[in-house]
Every structure is written in structure tokens, then in C-alpha cells.
Amino acid sequence: MIIKTELTLSVFLSGAVVAALCLFNQPALGQENPNKKIPFEVIEDKTAGDSMAPAKQLRLGLGVNLDFFPTVLSAVDGEFGLSIQPWFGIDRFKLRLNITHMRIPESLVGTRYFHKNSANTFSLVLEYCFGSNFDGFTVGAGVGVCNNMVSHRYFNRKGNSIAPFVTIEGGYIWKFYNNLFIEPCLALDVMVTGQKIKVWGFNYKPLPVTGEISIKFGINVDI
Secondary structure (H helix, E strand, C coil): HHHHHHHHHHHHHHHHHHHHHHHHHHCCCCCCCCCCCCCCCCCCCCCHHCCCCCCCCCCEEEEEEEEEEEHHHHHCCCCCCCCEEEEEEEEEEEEEEEEEEEEEHHHHCCCCEEEEEEEEEEEEEEEHHHCCCCCCEEEEEEEEEEEEEEEECCCCCCCEEEEEEEEEEEEEEEEEEECEEEEEEEEEEECCCCCEEEEECCECCEEEEEEEEEEEEEEEEEC
16 A cells, blocks of 8 residues: 555656646746747838939920120111010020011121111020029020111112021020029021122122120020
């Protein structure tokens, strides 16, 4: 009987020891499991977001230039002249329409039989601005047509001719107050074809090349 009791007690103690070992081997609640694997950190790829950035918006503008070189030139003979130049701009480019009327002084083009040489010109010029707000140094080129008119000194009759020309120019646009600006500039007009005006058998040949040194005044607005 004693042997049986000791065996039962031994088995009970062995089971208690095993249970205690199992209990101590389990991680406590609220503690991290050292064998648990930590997942990789997800890093956001910012380069993908950069590619979705909106494209740079182009600057658009409208403006008008007033060129008083024809005014001064025409005033030498007591006549009126003016050049009005409306334009449309995209980013650093401007497309400009030049509408000009002027009287060329007699001291430059007067001849024995002809005088009162007037010219109306219409040209379209593409201009590039090195500034970011339609300002700074500029260069441009374009094409146009010139209508020359002249009167005979002794016969009460006028003649005219129409000829195409190319123009090149350059200058500097300085905005002195908001969008008001002045533009010192140079321009050169070269006739593409020779032109002669005939009046009663007399020939008159307008200037094949004309140049301009002037200061333009203007204003522009953003659209």
C-alpha cells in the first residue's frame, strides 16, 4: 500500500513539473514574441508623384506698341505719320502686326520730277523675348507689303506700286511702371522685288532698303 502511494505521488509530481515547464515557456500576455518576424517597412516612392505634377502653364498676353519714328520723319515735311503695332504673346514669343503710314522727306527721296513720296506698310513679325514677362532683349523677323505713292511735280497725277519686303529687328523692352514699357529698337526693311512707278513716261524708283532707329511706347495685359 505504501509502494502504491509513493508511485502515485511520484506520477503527480512529475506531471506538475511538466505543466510548470510548459507554463513558463509560454510568453506572457502583453509581451512581444522574440521569434516573431518584423515585416519590411513600406517606403513611399516619391518619384512617381513627381511625374504626375501638372505641366507649367504658358504665359499669354495682349499688347500694343506705338512707334513714333514715322511721326517724326513725316513731321519734317509737315505731314502726319504713325505706326500702330498690336500683338499677341505666348510664353516668350510675340506675333505682332505692324500698320504704318509715313511721308518720306523730300531731302531723302525727292527728284527733279517727283515729290511727296508716302508709304503705307503692313507686316507680320515673329518676335522672341529673352525676359520672362514679355520684356528684356528681343529679336524678330517677318514679312510684309509696302504701298508706295508719289506725285509728279509738273503733271497733276500720282503713281503707286506695291512690293513685298522682309524685315529684321532687335531691341530692349523696359517696363518702367507695371505693364507700361518703352522699347529702344532697330529695324531694317529690304524689298524683295524691284519696283518702279511710272507717270507719263517718267520713272520713279522707291528706296530698296529702309532702316529705323526709334523708341516705342506700349502696354500689355496678361490673359
